[in-house]
Amino acid sequence: MDTKTFTVGRIQRADYEPRDRQLVLYFQDGSLRRYQSVPSEVFRRLCNAPNPTTYWEDRIAEEYPQARGKSHADAETAQKKLDDLFG
Numbered sequence: 001m002d003t004k005t006f007t008v009g010r011i012q013r014a015d016y017e018p019r020d021r022q023l024v025l026y027f028q029d030g031s032l033r034r035y036q037s038v039p040s041e042v043f044r045r046l047c048n049a050p051n052p053t054t055y056w057e058d059r060i061a062e063e064y065p066q067a068r069g070k071s072h073a074d075a076e077t078a079q080k081k082l083d084d085l086f087g
Contacts, residue, residue: 009053
Protein backbone atom coordinates (compact mmCIF):
# COMPACT_ATOMS: atom_id res chain seq x y z
CA MET A 1 0.00 0.00 0.00
CA ASP A 2 1.22 3.48 -0.87
CA THR A 3 0.54 6.36 1.51
CA LYS A 4 0.84 10.11 1.14
CA THR A 5 0.31 12.68 3.93
CA PHE A 6 -0.78 16.19 2.97
CA THR A 7 -0.25 19.48 4.79
CA VAL A 8 -2.46 21.64 2.54
CA GLY A 9 -6.24 21.46 2.13
CA ARG A 10 -8.94 19.30 3.67
CA ILE A 11 -7.35 15.95 2.81
CA GLN A 12 -4.96 14.73 5.50
CA ARG A 13 -3.84 11.44 3.98
CA ALA A 14 -4.31 9.22 0.97
CA ASP A 15 -3.78 5.44 0.91
CA TYR A 16 -3.61 3.62 -2.40
CA GLU A 17 -3.68 -0.12 -2.96
CA PRO A 18 -2.37 -0.75 -6.51
CA ARG A 19 -3.48 -4.39 -6.56
CA ASP A 20 -7.13 -3.47 -5.90
CA ARG A 21 -6.87 0.02 -7.43
CA GLN A 22 -8.54 1.37 -4.30
CA LEU A 23 -7.93 4.92 -3.08
CA VAL A 24 -8.85 5.89 0.49
CA LEU A 25 -8.87 9.57 1.41
CA TYR A 26 -8.83 10.72 5.05
CA PHE A 27 -10.24 14.19 5.70
CA GLN A 28 -9.61 16.70 8.48
CA ASP A 29 -13.19 16.33 9.74
CA GLY A 30 -12.53 12.65 10.51
CA SER A 31 -14.43 11.26 7.52
CA LEU A 32 -12.97 9.02 4.88
CA ARG A 33 -13.94 8.12 1.34
CA ARG A 34 -13.06 5.00 -0.60
CA TYR A 35 -12.83 5.06 -4.37
CA GLN A 36 -12.71 1.97 -6.57
CA SER A 37 -11.02 1.39 -9.94
CA VAL A 38 -8.63 4.33 -9.57
CA PRO A 39 -5.58 4.10 -11.87
CA SER A 40 -2.18 4.48 -10.24
CA GLU A 41 -1.53 7.55 -12.42
CA VAL A 42 -4.45 9.35 -10.74
CA PHE A 43 -2.96 8.62 -7.31
CA ARG A 44 0.43 9.86 -8.49
CA ARG A 45 -1.08 13.10 -9.78
CA LEU A 46 -3.03 13.59 -6.55
CA CYS A 47 0.19 13.21 -4.57
CA ASN A 48 1.99 15.77 -6.74
CA ALA A 49 -0.85 18.29 -7.03
CA PRO A 50 -0.20 21.79 -5.62
CA ASN A 51 -3.63 21.57 -3.97
CA PRO A 52 -4.74 17.94 -3.45
CA THR A 53 -8.27 18.98 -2.45
CA THR A 54 -8.81 20.80 -5.73
CA TYR A 55 -7.42 17.85 -7.69
CA TRP A 56 -9.76 15.52 -5.79
CA GLU A 57 -12.77 17.76 -6.49
CA ASP A 58 -11.91 18.13 -10.20
CA ARG A 59 -10.59 14.67 -11.09
CA ILE A 60 -11.71 12.06 -8.56
CA ALA A 61 -14.92 12.93 -6.67
CA GLU A 62 -17.29 12.54 -9.63
CA GLU A 63 -15.24 10.17 -11.79
CA TYR A 64 -14.82 7.03 -9.68
CA PRO A 65 -17.23 4.79 -7.75
CA GLN A 66 -17.27 5.74 -4.09
CA ALA A 67 -18.31 4.18 -0.82
CA ARG A 68 -18.25 6.38 2.26
CA GLY A 69 -16.41 4.89 5.18
CA LYS A 70 -16.63 5.48 8.86
CA SER A 71 -14.23 7.90 10.42
CA HIS A 72 -10.97 6.62 11.85
CA ALA A 73 -12.19 7.66 15.31
CA ASP A 74 -15.32 5.51 14.85
CA ALA A 75 -13.16 2.51 13.97
CA GLU A 76 -11.00 3.03 17.07
CA THR A 77 -14.11 3.32 19.27
CA ALA A 78 -15.53 0.12 17.80
CA GLN A 79 -12.23 -1.71 18.39
CA LYS A 80 -12.12 -0.50 22.01
CA LYS A 81 -15.66 -1.78 22.59
CA LEU A 82 -14.68 -5.20 21.25
CA ASP A 83 -11.53 -5.24 23.37
CA ASP A 84 -13.53 -4.28 26.47
CA LEU A 85 -16.09 -6.97 25.73
CA PHE A 86 -13.72 -9.83 24.95
CA GLY A 87 -10.63 -8.70 26.86
